[in-house]
Amino acid sequence: MGMNTKLRKLCQALIDGKHLEAEAITRELVGCGVEPKIVLDEGLMAGMDVVGKNFKAGVIFLPQVLVSARAMKSSMTVLEPLLAQSAYRSKGRILLGTVKGDVHDIGKNLVAIMLRGAGYEVVDIGVGCSSDRFIHMYEKHSPDIVGMSALLTTTMLYMKVVVDSFVARGIKVPLIVGGAPVTSRFANNIGAAGYARNASEAADLVKSIVKKTGLEV
Ligand code: B12
Numbered sequence: 001m002g003m004n005t006k007l008r009k010l011c012q013a014l015i016d017g018k019h020l021e022a023e024a025i026t027r028e029l030v031g032c033g034v035e036p037k038i039v040l041d042e043g044l045m046a047g048m049d050v051v052g053k054n055f056k057a058g059v060i061f062l063p064q065v066l067v068s069a070r071a072m073k074s075s076m077t078v079l080e081p082l083l084a085q086s087a088y089r090s091k092g093r094i095l096l097g098t099v100k101g102d103v104h105d106i107g108k109n110l111v112a113i114m115l116r117g118a119g120y121e122v123v124d125i126g127v128g129c130s131s132d133r134f135i136h137m138y139e140k141h142s143p144d145i146v147g148m149s150a151l152l153t154t155t156m157l158y159m160k161v162v163v164d165s166f167v168a169r170g171i172k173v174p175l176i177v178g179g180a181p182v183t184s185r186f187a188n189n190i191g192a193a194g195y196a197r198n199a200s201e202a203a204d205l206v207k208s209i210v211k212k213t214g215l216e217v
Helices: 003-016 019-031 036-056 062-083 106-117 131-141 155-168 184-189 199-212
Strands: 093-098 121-124 145-149 175-178
Touching (some): 003 019, 036 062, 093 131, 106 121, 106 145, 106 199, 131 145, 131 155, 145 155, 175 199
Parallel strands (some): 093 121, 093 145, 145 175
16 A cells, blocks of 8 residues: 555544544554654644534534544654654743633644654643643743644633733743634734744744744754
């Protein structure tokens, strides 16, 4: 079976929510020497894209989305260590969390993986994070950048609450935002330091901020 056929099968296993199959194909692909980034983009992300579209169109419902999300997680257990391998030494520390009221974490986890792969240290503080939690974790880990994720039009508004509480405390760390409903315009409006559309762009964004602030040696 060729690589493209396998990638298509992986994509389909994700859509069908077959986590054992998804994990097995992922292992086969990386075993054949296929770049983990290709497996991620052309297998998993392609599948998740279809899942998202089908959900939006009302073709599938939450339980199906959940089994697809589980398949994605199973595959990621194989990919994650490979994607993170290039991280020899930390180029900077990023704190990442999904905001209060929001449980979506697939995108955030992908951003974390890409950042680790690009050589950054990531402190993942999980989902449903209040501004107090962001600040508490900031004080505990002193990251160079704080990243927030939100997937709901309702919870994305909470990003402003977090930005405002950092400002109110006089903390000057760059705050970056992302998630499907978030736009660069919204990011500007709430006073965030940056926005990225996807995980690869998130890595570029972090790189440019780290450069600008002179953290990179
Ligand atoms: C999977 C999923 C779920 C899963 C989540 C599982 C999990 N562990 O994450 C479950 C089933 C739990 C779920 C629940 C709900 N969901 Co939902 N869900 C989705 C779905 C299908 C896919 C999201 C996803 O994982 N995408 C794949 C990832 C890779 O993409 P991403 O998250 O956008 O992340 C990328 C970028 O945005 C960016 N990024 C993300 N975060 C960050 C952070 C930073 C700092 C940066 C720089 C970049 C960045 O990089 C990522 C990687 O490339 C979307 C539909 C869609 N197409 O988005 C709906 C969707 C987000 N859900 C929706 C809804 C309504 C809900 C529920 C309210 C449903 C309900 N009635 O209960 C609940 C909410 C629960 C809650 N309180 O949070 C709506 C939101 C509508 C809206 N505009 O507000 C959507 C858009 C579906 C729809 N069209 O109706 N959901």
